[in-house]
Amino acid sequence: MNGSRFGRLRPSALALAVGFAAASVVSLARPAVAGWWDEAGKTREATLDEVASSPELWRDVPVSIVVRFGRTLDAPPALGAAEWTAFSASSRAGNPFTGLVVRRGSAEAARLGTLRDGDELRLRAVVRGGGTTPGSRTIVEVVAISGAADALSTDELALLRRADDMMTKDNGGAAERLVRTVLDAREFAPPIRAELWRRVARAERAQKKLDAAAASFRNALAAAPDDTTSARELADLRDVLASAAARAAKSADTTASATGGGSSPSQSSSKSPLQSPPPADASARTSRPFPVAPVATAPAPAAIPVPIAGARLAPPRDRDGTPAVPPQPKSPVVVLPTPAPQVDELLPPPAPKLAAPK
Numbered sequence: 001m002n003g004s005r006f007g008r009l010r011p012s013a014l015a016l017a018v019g020f021a022a023a024s025v026v027s028l029a030r031p032a033v034a035g036w037w038d039e040a041g042k043t044r045e046a047t048l049d050e051v052a053s054s055p056e057l058w059r060d061v062p063v064s065i066v067v068r069f070g071r072t073l074d075a076p077p078a079l080g081a082a083e084w085t086a087f088s089a090s091s092r093a094g095n096p097f098t099g100l101v102v103r104r105g106s107a108e109a110a111r112l113g114t115l116r117d118g119d120e121l122r123l124r125a126v127v128r129g130g131g132t133t134p135g136s137r138t139i140v141e142v143v144a145i146s147g148a149a150d151a152l153s154t155d156e157l158a159l160l161r162r163a164d165d166m167m168t169k170d171n172g173g174a175a176e177r178l179v180r181t182v183l184d185a186r187e188f189a190p191p192i193r194a195e196l197w198r199r200v201a202r203a204e205r206a207q208k209k210l211d212a213a214a215a216s217f218r219n220a221l222a223a224a225p226d227d228t229t230s231a232r233e234l235a236d237l238r239d240v241l242a243s244a245a246a247r248a249a250k251s252a253d254t255t256a257s258a259t260g261g262g263s264s265p266s267q268s269s270s271k272s273p274l275q276s277p278p279p280a281d282a283s284a285r286t287s288r289p290f291p292v293a294p295v296a297t298a299p300a301p302a303a304i305p306v307p308i309a310g311a312r313l314a315p316p317r318d319r320d321g322t323p324a325v326p327p328q329p330k331s332p333v334v335v336l337p338t339p340a341p342q343v344d345e346l347l348p349p350p351a352p353k354l355a356a357p358k
Contacts, residue, residue, distance in 0.1 A: 043124060043155045045181065048091035051127060052099075055138040058127040064155045066185050067091060067100075069119045072112055075101055076139065085109050089121070099138045100125070108145050115147070122146040122186045124155055148187035156182045163199065172206030179203060194224035201233070210241055 043062040051058050051065065070088035075081045079101065088098045100123070102108040115121070124144035146153040152160070159178050166175035183196040201216035217234035220227055 043158070048089065048097055049093060049095055051140060052091075052095070052097050052138055055127050055129070060126060060128075062124065062126055064122065064124055064153075066120065066122050067097070069115045069121055070096065070117060073098060076137070079139065085112065087112055089123075097138075100140050100142055102142050102145075108142055111145050111147075119147060120186045122153060122156070124153065146186070149189055152182075152188075152192060156185070160199070163203070167203065167206065170206070172203045176200055176203035176207070190224045191227075194220040194227045194230060197223060198227075198230050198233070201230075205237065210237060210244070213237060214241065 043064050046058065046063040046065055048065050048067050051063060067089035068091075070090060073086040073088055075084035075086045076099075083104055084101045085104055086098065086101045088096060089100055090096045102112065122145075123142050125140045125142045127138065128141050129139040144153060146156075159182050163175040163178035166172070166178065179196055179199045183193070183200065187193075188196065197216050197220035201213045201220065204210075204213040204216055214234060214237050217230050217237065220230040221234065224230075
């Protein structure tokens, strides 16, 4: 042993120490990546009816909801009127809700004084308390208010960034759904609405839905007639549609010519060099009627008698009415073979005996 306190290090322990040090250096150099808690902090799309009916499921969860403003109210006594201001709103289904609150002195509280009854708003809020006990109500803290004249909110911009990411991944269907989620949520100023319709049109064009894309570009121009970007892209799309229609018509003509169903007058009048000339008496042949061979018809099948229960069949009769006697079978004539001659009949008769001399 050497003079070390720990003695001689074994090769396995030395390798383990070196690996642990390298892993520590790599872990320090690599940025930290959050897990499910990072997803839990994102704002989720919800409706006011969902939040009001199940507040415990949405407790402390950032939500983005669309409502119609009602009026300003006094804050619940449990919160304190000195720190909070409440207001009522209704969902898109028309159900009223009175548990929305904002902090006094905030920009959202100042915004309440400029709103009118029925204004459509997008709210970013967090459920702070649920109405689980009788007499209590659900409290939802509003942290951001966006109206029709406002720019895109933070949540809306996040949805549009996700839509752009889907477009880079050639997923036009997902991009279209994300943009329509923003577009259908609330009213926007004409320039913003035109931009959203233009995004929808581009996603539809990526899915080869050219007619729907043209309609979306027209919606963008209806929102902002001076939108030169939408006008230029719509003109380009019209050229693509015209070229596709011309190619389809040419393909249809080629198919009809190949099948012989749609030949032009010039093609029908021209004769092939291999076509033989008509005979001299072609007109006479065509003027005489052709003999028509009679069509042979099969005899009708005989009717099959149907037996009737309890009925007796009458014996057959002759024409004079007497019962017909069925012919009796004749006994067969048996021809017996001629017997063969006996052996004695084949021998000559014996000679007569002569008398002896006396």
